[in-house]
Amino acid sequence: MRIAQALVIGLLFWHGKTKAESLFIEAESFEQRGGWKLDTQFIREMGSPYLLAHGLGKPVADATMKVQLPAPGTYRVYARTKDWVARWNAPGTPGRFQILVNDEAAPRTFGTEGDDWHWQDGGTIDVESTIATIRLRDLTGFDGRCDAIYLTTGDEVPPNDDQILPAWRRRLLGLQEKPTIKDGYDLVVVGGGYSGMGAAISAARMGCKVALIQDRPVLGGNGSSEVRVWAQGHIRRGKYPRIGEIIEEFADSARKSPGTYEEFGDALKENLVRSEANIDLFLNHHVYDVDVDEVHISAVHAFDTRTSEHKKFSGRLYSDCTGHGTVGFLAGANWRMQDKGRMGMSNMWAWDEGAQPVNYPATPWALDLDMQDFPYPHGHHGQWFWESGFDQDPVNDAEGIRDWNLRAVYGAFNAMKNRRGAEKHSNAFLTWIAYIGGPRESRLLTGDVILQHQDVVTKKQFPDGCVPSTWSVDLHYPKKQYAKKFPDNPFISIAVHGEGVDRTYGYPLPYRCFYSKNINNLFMAGRCISVTHEALGTTRVMKTCGMMGEVVGKASSVCIQKGCYPRDVYLHYWNNLDSLLKLPGKARRDTPDSQITIPQDSMASAGPFGIATGVDPKSLEGIVVDDRQAVTQGDWFGEQPKRGHIAFGYQKAASDSGATCTFKLRVPSTGLFEVRIAYIRNSNFGSRVPVDVIAPGVQQTTHVDMTTKAPLKHNFLPLGQYQLKADDSLVVKIGTANAGGFSIVDAVQLVAVDTE
Structure with missing residues (x-):
């Protein structure tokens, strides 16, 4: 009952002479989620995390919780939900679910109306006691979704406010107006992918006190078991061959993409971070606001996506490792985004075959596909090229991009199971579909240098070149062969690899791409750094992003030691950072002013061309x-x-x-x-x-x-x-x-x- 008591509050409302008794429940507060997944990736769009019935076509187990109602009575049941395929006028309602109170289902099925998030009226239920069991019962396994539940004996309709934790919700949840203060940090890192992990670990080992904030329950970002993009880009080479040693400690071991759950080592990543005494890790925390004093960030605000508790994080420096440049955007940092032809989002998938035939329900609401409409998933894998969203809004309509990807996957598997040639796949069944998207491109924050494609091709030498980019200029476009049915929103991509990158030695990316031009204490690392769309094609892969984080972490230590900002490191203290970049990844000190020690188990330096992987x-x-x-x-x-x-x-x-x-x-x-x-x-x-x-x-x-x-x-x-x-x-x-x-x-x- 601990979580339920924290989130479920009964309120009394007066309507003239009539007393209305009400109960508000955040779906994420369910004590037992059953098979429902907590989806936090679209909070900025629709205001809240929600539960998702991602059962690959099989209804998931009920989510349940016990609550205390204000009084017995006849309650009208509302759920904040949507018919997730209605925006495309698709036939059918795949996201159907029921809400049961003490095993009695509300009269109307939810997830059957509305193309946007809203409070759907489910009818009334008579409740004879104040202690009740609430159940979310999935009916399809096809991604029904529930944000919150509202029970009331009155006739008021909950407000459709999609702001993040608006006043109405805060009041009903009994949340304090003042957030919990988390301060005293040298560096606050937002985003727990490869770049965020690299920044947090690197800074912590150089003596900085670090807060690492991640909105998912696992670390790794695109390189986690939730997304399963295998890490690419060579590390440990170039002018600073020690950079990348931290990344080597946690990089995945996947042999193909998508790999298996085990290959991505979620537990290894978390244990490595938690082993660093200088890091406070905050999983399941979504940053939604930033305090700025003209050109200086003073705090970021986050809430716990499981309990809705607000926290305020204060530090001297901040690093935007969100991928979308969210912290920089909220702080008023200069940014750009490609108008047309952006790379999209992938949701990869996998299937297997058993000994017996397996039925798969028809999916009339999915994309209407035949086998010639998509590349056959060889090796039982739908790989990186299941990608869409090229000209869609990657920030404000990410849920729509993800849902279109799901419709494409379900439509493809329907073609395999229920269309011509289905006998070949009679024993096939889905084993995994990524419901967490793997985005490639959105906002690009502006630094003192905006790296151009021509800089890479001509090997322009910047004095602060430090992170070796060894991936070719890899840009994704819709593959014409598969774009005929859905020319306005194709879902299969092709990678066009340009020439000009030394994939052994690497092109050294300049440090000045890793901090904001106009917010003086903001670093950035990952795919939101200061590059053009074309240059992003070579910098965006995860091991390269992780090395950016390592540089940011060490630069943060210089900033704290010298009492300066990121730009000053380049202008006045480059020699100090140069020395730190030459240290082993396991080198450490207690504070930025302490003496550095090098553990005996440090890696041997790789040298300018990295570790020889071929024949000696x-x-x-x-x-x-x-x-x-x-x-x-x-x-x-x-x-x-x-x-x-x-x-x-x-x-x-x-x-x-x-x-x-x-x-x-x-x-x-x-x-x-x-x-x-x-x-x-x-x-x-x-x-x-x-x-x-x-x-x-x-x-x-x-x-x-x-x-x-x-x-x-x-x-x-x-x-x-x-x-x-x-x-x-x-x-x-x-x-x-x-x-x-x-x-x-x-x-x-x-x-x-x-x-x-």
């Missing part, structure tokens, strides 16, 4: 020269595939770009030698890449077809055998002229040939 050249016969030891001219871009390469990765250059790569070797002894090159094959690589072998008395050009697999182990191709003398200089030069695709350089090998 020293393990191979003869002399092997890696591409990183070669001399390049022109635009070569590093790649680091998962397997098959030598050392750190390989480099590529476009056909006819004029780029060259020259390997120089010293012949160890006189004799017959075979010269080999290593490359990774791909269909868009060059089919006639020119390779010159030059030595005293040797001048030979070979045109290599890099669309076909190299014949030797470790992807080596023989270029010929040559009689060479000790100390001869051997040159292997790979060009791009008329290559017919990308020229690839990975390694050159010189092997003595046994002539006996």
